[in-house]
Amino acid sequence: MMGQKPSSMSSPSSPEHIIFDFDRDITVTRHQRFKHPSAAFFHIIFKMSSIVTYLFGGLFGQDFLSIFVLLILLISMDFWTVKNVTGRLLVGLRWWNRIDDEGNSQWLFENKYKKDNNSDDSIKDLNQLSENTADSTIFWTALIVAPILWFILLLVTIFRLNVQWFMVVSLALVLSASNLYGYIRCKLGGNFKSVLTQYVGKQIFYNFMSSSNAKTTQNMSGYPSA
Numbered sequence: 001m002m003g004q005k006p007s008s009m010s011s012p013s014s015p016e017h018i019i020f021d022f023d024r025d026i027t028v029t030r031h032q033r034f035k036h037p038s039a040a041f042f043h044i045i046f047k048m049s050s051i052v053t054y055l056f057g058g059l060f061g062q063d064f065l066s067i068f069v070l071l072i073l074l075i076s077m078d079f080w081t082v083k084n085v086t087g088r089l090l091v092g093l094r095w096w097n098r099i100d101d102e103g104n105s106q107w108l109f110e111n112k113y114k115k116d117n118n119s120d121d122s123i124k125d126l127n128q129l130s131e132n133t134a135d136s137t138i139f140w141t142a143l144i145v146a147p148i149l150w151f152i153l154l155l156v157t158i159f160r161l162n163v164q165w166f167m168v169v170s171l172a173l174v175l176s177a178s179n180l181y182g183y184i185r186c187k188l189g190g191n192f193k194s195v196l197t198q199y200v201g202k203q204i205f206y207n208f209m210s211s212s213n214a215k216t217t218q219n220m221s222g223y224p225s226a
Helices: 015-019 037-060 064-091 121-131 134-159 163-221
Strands: 093-099 105-111
Touching (some): 037 134, 037 163, 064 134, 064 163, 093 163, 105 163, 134 163
Antiparallel strands (some): 093 105
């Protein structure tokens, strides 16, 4: 109608902005445990289904080819769901790739809650807004546990020389670890390298101080008491 201001909507020519509408409010109220229970369910179910199928699929009389195809399907669905849906809904993060006008590939790591990617206070803002929620807890727990489990299963296949399952377990590990890395980059933004460097430096310093204190205590214990 004439006289009305046009609504602030994304352009229809950019499907990414339609799918990933970062203007929506995804904060969790105190009286609602899960803001997006369906997203939390699918964030878990594909991971559990793939691991259970890998461990116990042979008990149901299925042949290797059927289990292999089913695992590839579940692993791919989990990767796509986590990367494109649950990350945005549960924690307000997304990572994606685009090709610029010059044909160069660019990886983008976006965070809804981070106002300034170069500010250290942005990490505190993210923690206050998104981490103390049920959605965030279930998201990060499943995201971290999944690649750890696949890594353990990969070691088992190597020790048993189980070549036929090595490829599918490796694929599951790579895809789950890629999502974990991508969302860590989204959370830390431009501070990723600096935070990692500070963490490693602190660990080296603490180890050095612990060893120095242990040597000092050992030397003092060798002196005779008065």
